[in-house]
Amino acid sequence: VINALSDLEHPCQALADFMTIWEIKGELEGLTLTYVGDGENNVAHSLVLGCSILGINFKCASPKGYWMRQEIVKKAKKLAKLTEATILETEDPKDGVKDSDIVYTDTWISMGDESERNKRLKAFMNYQVDQELMSLAKPDAIFMHDMPAYRGNEVTAEVIDGLRSVVFEQAENRLHVQKALLWWLIK
Numbered sequence: 055v056i057n058a059l060s061d062l063e064h065p066c067q068a069l070a071d072f073m074t075i076w077e078i079k080g081e082l083e084g085l086t087l088t089y090v091g092d093g094e095n096n097v098a099h100s101l102v103l104g105c106s107i108l109g110i111n112f113k114c115a116s117p118k119g120y121w122m123r124q125e126i127v128k129k130a131k132k133l134a135k136l137t138e139a140t141i142l143e144t145e146d147p148k149d150g151v152k153d154s155d156i157v158y159t160d161t162w163i164s165m166g167d168e169s170e171r172n173k174r175l176k177a178f179m180n181y182q183v184d185q186e187l188m189s190l191a192k193p194d195a196i197f198m199h200d201m202p203a204y205r206g207n208e209v210t211a212e213v214i215d216g217l218r219s220v221v222f223e224q225a226e227n228r229l230h231v232q233k234a235l236l237w238w239l240i241k
Contacts (some may be wrong), residue, residue, distance in 0.1 A: 066232060070224060071101065071198060071227075072104055074223050075087075077223070083137070084111075086169070089160075090181050095123065095160050104138050107133050114142070123141055151187050154195055156197075159208045162175065183209045184209065188218065197209075
């Protein structure tokens with residue numbers, strides 16, 4: 055059984071994300087990836103686990119009440135001991151993004167969260183990835199989003215459509231990674 059997406063994790067997306075980072079950065083180990091927004095999100099969970107395995111430092115900037123599930127964080131920290139990756143959870147998106155190589159966000163209103171729309175829009179208002187927030191990352195930092203994106207909510211148009219955005223490469227890599235995963239499992 056391949057977990058293509060569940061409420062808890064999104065490992066196939068994370069595989070495509072790591073392929074994209076490797077294609078662009080030429081390495082993985084020692085980089086810093088910051089996820090900004092809903093830490094309870096399945097993408098955040100898969101990213102923290104994958105980063106821990108690959109030696110990528112992981113930071114998650116989320117408001118209280120929307121942090122990653124502690125069983126996931128505990129598992130990630132155990133994995134990170136083997137690669138010396140660091141994991142940090144913070145409420146401050148500026149501290150989170152500072153000196154990062156990758157800035158990643160996702161929708162604030164995931165499938166199943168539609169009834170909380172107004173509450174979530176208010177809770178995440180200070181977690182929008184805009185040019186000011188991106189300026190705190192490293193000068194060669196890339197922006198990632200697993201799509202669909204809601205411009206004006208989690209990200210501004212100038213960031214997602216800007217030169218640092220790799221969202222289309224990331225989306226294309228979903229196809230290639232899915233094919234590779236199937237080939238690896240079938241062979």
